[in-house]
Amino acid sequence: MFVGVMQKLSVTIWNEFVHERENAEVARIYPRGIHGTLADALRQRTELAVRTATLDEPDQGLPPAVLDATDVLVWWGHAAHAAVKDDLAARVQERVIAGMGLVVLHSGHESKIFMRLMGTGCHLCWREAGERERVWVVNPGHPIAAGLGDCIEIEHSEMYGEPFGIPTPEELIFISWFEGGEVFRGGATWTRGSGRIFYFSPGHEAYPIYHHPDIQRVITNGVLWARPQGRPAEVPRHVPVEQARQKITAHGPSVHDAAGHLVSPKS
């Protein structure tokens, strides 16, 4: 046994917070918003310092000071993807590349930030019928699956089906089975630059899925897994000839000046 003193992990839960205020059924399930329920769950872990942010706040909830101080960002959006400013999506992407973790939930698969990081359309098949979903653990050795049994049973869920327009995940952790006959790669990870990304599909706002203990456990595991690990890459970087680690002599013509800037073409 040993005792360690560690820095808390700074987690920001971002939610568009639309349906919880527009739809009485959703409001009944998440009276303080999906972000409120998720924050309560994450705050069970003393190593996490949790704040929330919503679309209607100044700077859409993520002013630079907040984003820069965030170790792991959790993202929930659905109806208002288009309202998120391109500039904010670009800043989040840059932060992920620099090492910030990102946990994208449910309909966040079509958020600007997720599509930017994947490089694909991220589309899928879907059906809202309150059918049974069974989330199978296909990678029981992965830390995001820690503490789970063979699968998670969700009595009423929205169907998300294949083909899911994502790049091949680096790690596939969960595959969902649906009562209506489909399957879905619903829990998967990628890295982009120095940042880790976890996508987790369950979480339709019309059902109380984020109150499910195992769903909360997966999201908590995902946040801990996505914490920054190393350092950002310091690129782009010009290496002058005299700083080469092996001594070399420059040869031949050049389209750059001595400082490494491209000599601007006339046009």
Place this chain on the structure above:
Amino acid sequence: MFVGVMQKLSVTIWNEFVHERENAEVARIYPRGIHGTLADALRQRTELAVRTATLDEPDQGLPPAVLDATDVLVWWGHAAHAAVKDDLAARVQERVIAGMGLVVLHSGHESKIFMRLMGTGCHLCWREAGERERVWVVNPGHPIAAGLGDCIEIEHSEMYGEPFGIPTPEELIFISWFEGGEVFRGGATWTRGSGRIFYFSPGHEAYPIYHHPDIQRVITNGVLWARPQGRPAEVPRHVPVEQARQKITAHGPSVHDAAGHLVSPKS
């Protein structure tokens, strides 16, 4: 032995065509442009139907009719990345996701289209000193390495060094060694949607690298490898309850109407 009759593969070589017209040294090496030299090389293969396109042409060389008829697009850009319209980059991305192959050469690592498909900054370290580059085959079983020896020797090259800001390649085929002391993952592949992407780093415009037979061979192999293979995904797609492959009964509240459209929030 058997005889097959096949459709020719439609290849478009896109070049910004700037330095060949602005810089006398580059013009001497590529009098008809880098695209001209590459087209001559690819036309050695009877199964390829090759056309070229440049930035200064109408629709920046890639009007919808041309792009839609292209099976594999080869991309060379450097000084004019910013001049490529966002709309064109978006159309190319969409075509790749639908199955078109893409071969990105040298400084194309910072082209809009490559960065969009990778989801990262795609930056690197670099030095223009005409130093020796040795391109090692790390995956001799890959079709893009077919016909090569252990490595390709390039007498004068621009150094591209790690860290290279790309997602982990699905296949790494070449790693370059540089006289000045660096290494680089210079030949790598990814898939995005139904499209295959090959990035190949040698090719600085100030040296005659695209006249090198082995470099031409790699690019030809890359074009053949990147040809469309299957079909695009037909997503997004709503699956109505009555079309589920297993009979189910819908339950619970809904945020969509019967046609699958999200019920618009008031705001």
Place this chain on the structure above:
Amino acid sequence: MFVGVMQKLSVTIWNEFVHERENAEVARIYPRGIHGTLADALRQRTELAVRTATLDEPDQGLPPAVLDATDVLVWWGHAAHAAVKDDLAARVQERVIAGMGLVVLHSGHESKIFMRLMGTGCHLCWREAGERERVWVVNPGHPIAAGLGDCIEIEHSEMYGEPFGIPTPEELIFISWFEGGEVFRGGATWTRGSGRIFYFSPGHEAYPIYHHPDIQRVITNGVLWARPQGRPAEVPRHVPVEQARQKITAHGPSVHDAAGHLVSPKS
């Protein structure tokens, strides 16, 4: 259009050929053995030269001359995995590493050769109840999925369920849904050395699954995809100092002699 003259691909279908001779139900479905049905299907393609091999033949059906002349090997085994000689499994592994393609079917997941190439136990969950299986295409752009619709419906199948003890596939092409509630990564690829491997799970011998046109199509696609592509790696290889591509001077102590042999320790 262009005309090409190509070498036929040499395909060997190996079958343990046990249950077809021991069990009347299986014999009724596959009167000439599973290998006979698969050979009929593959022979529809003129570019394939197909032979079959069974466990009871000399050298267990794969004498060196046959194995060395095989471009792609198809493997079906279940009851007699233990009877396959370790030496044969080692020879097949070596051939795959040198570039031969391998298509492993159904219960071949626990064959010696598949376990050797994966490095894992390759175990799974299973149930033989003649339930419905639906094989979803998750990668419609992959050549192994060419010509298929959204999924393949199999009326009676054996359930294979997760977790499946394989290394993360390089490409995941199919995921199966089962009536009894499970999912399975039933179509996946890997490379080992210069060889390509495709595993495809449907094919329980008690049901007529290999008579299904879409199943035959997948296996044919898989054989074509797995054909040798490049060349084997020529390793291990000692590079004497005087053959280094950059001139160097040897320094320091050595545990090898001049020819590169390890100086044998006394013990």
Place this chain on the structure above:
Amino acid sequence: MFVGVMQKLSVTIWNEFVHERENAEVARIYPRGIHGTLADALRQRTELAVRTATLDEPDQGLPPAVLDATDVLVWWGHAAHAAVKDDLAARVQERVIAGMGLVVLHSGHESKIFMRLMGTGCHLCWREAGERERVWVVNPGHPIAAGLGDCIEIEHSEMYGEPFGIPTPEELIFISWFEGGEVFRGGATWTRGSGRIFYFSPGHEAYPIYHHPDIQRVITNGVLWARPQGRPAEVPRHVPVEQARQKITAHGPSVHDAAGHLVSPKS
């Protein structure tokens, strides 16, 4: 800030311990064996409980009680790979699949245990000339690279060159540059079952490489990264019809009995 009380990680460093006793030069560099130097380095971290094991000890240093209590195993071998019993290699493989971490160093690339887990020959090109090696960080965001600069400089090293006969790494962290002109994927990771594997190439016994602070840092990082994360898969597992999570009715013929055992063929 928060305080956590954690279980120590149990690390076993295995060394064949041959050249340190047979070769005076090697003995001078590692008077208490390579394992002694590595143990001193790892013991700097209070969260690690470190023991060593050598080939000449009972049960080749790894009796079941020791192996079963090991969270991460570090492996160094070169001259005596063949002396390691197949049974021991099989037990180590089984432990990795069940979740134990494995750090394989230098010439361990041809150890029985590494080859079994990779499924390939793991061969490479090599030269012992005491030349300069420069280990570049290609993945600065990875925890195994934490605390390093752009690269590690090793003044005298053995060259290990491509092609390296490994399956595509899941993560590539380091690529080495060699003075004589080669490159090498010298730091890479894989998972097998629930276990994590890290291979790190520097460490020829004729040079004092394991005294290098950055090399020690990488190995320490690798041990921490490889710690068990989730749980083993509980497979193979038969799921009787009445235990299916969805109610189903069994159909059709069977080659198994009610308990799931294969009905033995007559032969």
